Amino acid sequence: xxxxxxxxxxxxxxxxxxxxxxxxxLRDDIGLTGTHWGCDTSNCGxxxxxxxxxxxxxxxxxxxxxxxxxxxxxxxxxxxxxLDPVQQGFMEEHGxxxxxxxPGMMLTARALLDRDPNPSNQDIREAISGQLCRCTGxxxxxxxxxxxxxxxxxxxxxxxxxx
Amino acid sequence: MQIPAAFDYARAESLEHALQxxxxxxxxxxxxxxxxxxxxMMKLRLANPEWLIDINDLTDLAYITEDADVVRIGAMTRxxxxxxxxxxxxxxxxxxxxxxxxxxxxxxxxGTIGGSxxxxxxxxxxxxxxxxxxxxxxxxGANGERSVPMAQLHTGPYETSVEQDEIxxxxxxxxxxxxxxxxxxxxxxxxxxATAAAGASVTxxxxxxxxxxxxxxxxxxxxxxxATRAADAVRGQTPSEDLYAEAGRRAAExxxxxxxxxGTEAYKRHLADELTRRVLRRSVERATAPLGRGV
Ligand SMILES: Cc1cc2nc3c(=O)[nH]c(=O)nc-3n(C[C@H](O)[C@H](O)[C@H](O)COP(=O)(O)OP(=O)(O)OC[C@H]3O[C@@H](n4cnc5c(N)ncnc54)[C@H](O)[C@@H]3O)c2cc1C
Ligand code: FES
Ligand code: FES
Numbered sequence: 001x002x003x004x005x006x007x008x009x010x011x012x013x014x015x016x017x018x019x020x021x022x023x024x025x026l027r028d029d030i031g032l033t034g035t036h037w038g039c040d041t042s043n044c045g046x047x048x049x050x051x052x053x054x055x056x057x058x059x060x061x062x063x064x065x066x067x068x069x070x071x072x073x074x075x076x077x078x079x080x081x082x083l084d085p086v087q088q089g090f091m092e093e094h095g096x097x098x099x100x101x102x103p104g105m106m107l108t109a110r111a112l113l114d115r116d117p118n119p120s121n122q123d124i125r126e127a128i129s130g131q132l133c134r135c136t137g138x139x140x141x142x143x144x145x146x147x148x149x150x151x152x153x154x155x156x157x158x159x160x161x162x163x
Numbered sequence: 164m165q166i167p168a169a170f171d172y173a174r175a176e177s178l179e180h181a182l183q184x185x186x187x188x189x190x191x192x193x194x195x196x197x198x199x200x201x202x203x204m205m206k207l208r209l210a211n212p213e214w215l216i217d218i219n220d221l222t223d224l225a226y227i228t229e230d231a232d233v234v235r236i237g238a239m240t241r242x243x244x245x246x247x248x249x250x251x252x253x254x255x256x257x258x259x260x261x262x263x264x265x266x267x268x269x270x271x272x273x274g275t276i277g278g279s280x281x282x283x284x285x286x287x288x289x290x291x292x293x294x295x296x297x298x299x300x301x302x303x304g305a306n307g308e309r310s311v312p313m314a315q316l317h318t319g320p321y322e323t324s325v326e327q328d329e330i331x332x333x334x335x336x337x338x339x340x341x342x343x344x345x346x347x348x349x350x351x352x353x354x355x356x357a358t359a360a361a362g363a364s365v366t367x368x369x370x371x372x373x374x375x376x377x378x379x380x381x382x383x384x385x386x387x388x389x390a391t392r393a394a395d396a397v398r399g400q401t402p403s404e405d406l407y408a409e410a411g412r413r414a415a416e417x418x419x420x421x422x423x424x425x426g427t428e429a430y431k432r433h434l435a436d437e438l439t440r441r442v443l444r445r446s447v448e449r450a451t452a453p454l455g456r457g458v
Binding site for chain 1: 354
């Protein structure tokens with residue numbers, strides 16, 4: 001079947017089998033391998049992407065179900081060569097080690113900050129509670145998102161002034 | 164790599180269209196709502212539908228409407244909407260209590276109340292919520308609409324009285340004065356299915372006695388969904404710790420848990436007892452709090 005959706009602002013259309021999961025559509029059909037894929041059982045959250053702005057597990061959404069929707073992946077986070085404040089935060093606060101969980105964590109953080117620019121640490125913990133990180137112990141991830149919340153307005157300003 | 168077996172896919176544009184697609188494609192056609200129970204089952208070949216009828220475009224089935232004596236929830240309402248609804252938190256605090264423990268925020272962005280009830284998993288938290296609130300379910304088929312009480316929805320584990328060519332469209336919760344509710348769950352880790360959970364709804368009489376009460380238990384093999392004998396002990400009585408203890412004892416006796424990787428039978432019975440006490444205590448506190456509705 002023909003499946004059309006917007007991925008990172010770009011209209012995409014591909015012929016796929018109905019059983020193709022969104023995670024494989026993104027990775028294999030359009031070559032965006034930044035969306036990782038881990039447990040396959042809806043548990044780890046590595047495959048998280050934003051669907052109409054809300055984080056979802058793309059291993060548990062059919063590409064066919066995502067048709068007509070707006071999908072955002074980690075590849076769509078930086079704009080014009082400037083990192084999203086969330087990405088910057090993960091650099092500043094050492095929010096990753098192996099990086100396997102990182103794209104999903106950053107997208108969930110982005111969705112959280114879009115809804116609430118100043119979340120409490122408890123809100124941050126709650127927001128990422130469906131995603132596993134086997135390296136960092138989470139503390140640095142929370143610090144990274146905190147960093148992004150605290151510096152959002154500055155970096156947004158820098159992005160328009162710079163580059 | 165877990166991928167479902169091949170199937171055909173159709174997207175319904177309206178409820179009528181969905182019903183038409185279901186009857187057109189016959190017994191091996193199934194609706195898919197959030198897909199967070201069905202897709203995992205299809206990956207494991209525990210479900211092998213030949214046709215999936217996607218009802219996610221039926222956004223007119225996603226609503227929470229509040230009338231004086233009933234709240235209506237559209238079947239496509241997602242967990243996140245139930246969790247965040249202030250109206251529901253005020254009228255039925257059990258809903259937010261339960262939603263906080265259901266899976267995780269990502270699953271809650273997709274999973275629906277209709278899918279949860281039709282999945283009929285014995286560990287589904289919203290099933291207990293609906294038993295406790297005395298829900299009425301509205302079901303649509305080609306021949307019109309019918310409604311069934313929650314006690315008649317589930318015919319066994321993973322089995323419901325919703326026919327293959329029917330769709331659950333609405334969940335109705337009656338609103339009662341001087342009533343409050345609560346839910347509590349024990350899980351191995353955040354986001355897990357219940358080892359055991361309990362819910363209660365308590366209506367207080369003007370005389371300070373419990374006028375009416377319903378108690379539900381999750382994942383402990385309770386026939387019919389409600390702990391009737393525990394409720395019988397509480398109804399008409401003045402709330403006290405002794406009363407909660409008696410209710411807990413009866414609830415533990417009435418359920419039939421099965422020992423598994425989440426806990427032994429004895430442990431689950433212990434939870435049925437203790438969690439019953441906690442939800443009764445909390446419901447009574449909430450029902451008697453100033454303004455009649457607690458937090
Ligand atoms: C990792 C994970 C953890 C979870 N943890 C919990 C938990 O702790 N507690 C809990 O209660 N649940 C939990 N769930 C289940 C979650 O609540 C699901 O979202 C829910 O069970 C199913 O809702 P759905 O909309 O995704 O249904 P789907 O998967 O789309 O459908 C489930 C079944 O219902 C049928 N169906 C769906 N909608 C209708 C309708 N309107 N009319 C007729 N039939 C219909 C489908 O055909 C299918 O057979 C968890 C799920 C996951 C993936
Ligand atoms: S790969 Fe999707 S949740 Fe683990
Ligand atoms: S950085 Fe390795 S899993 Fe999170």
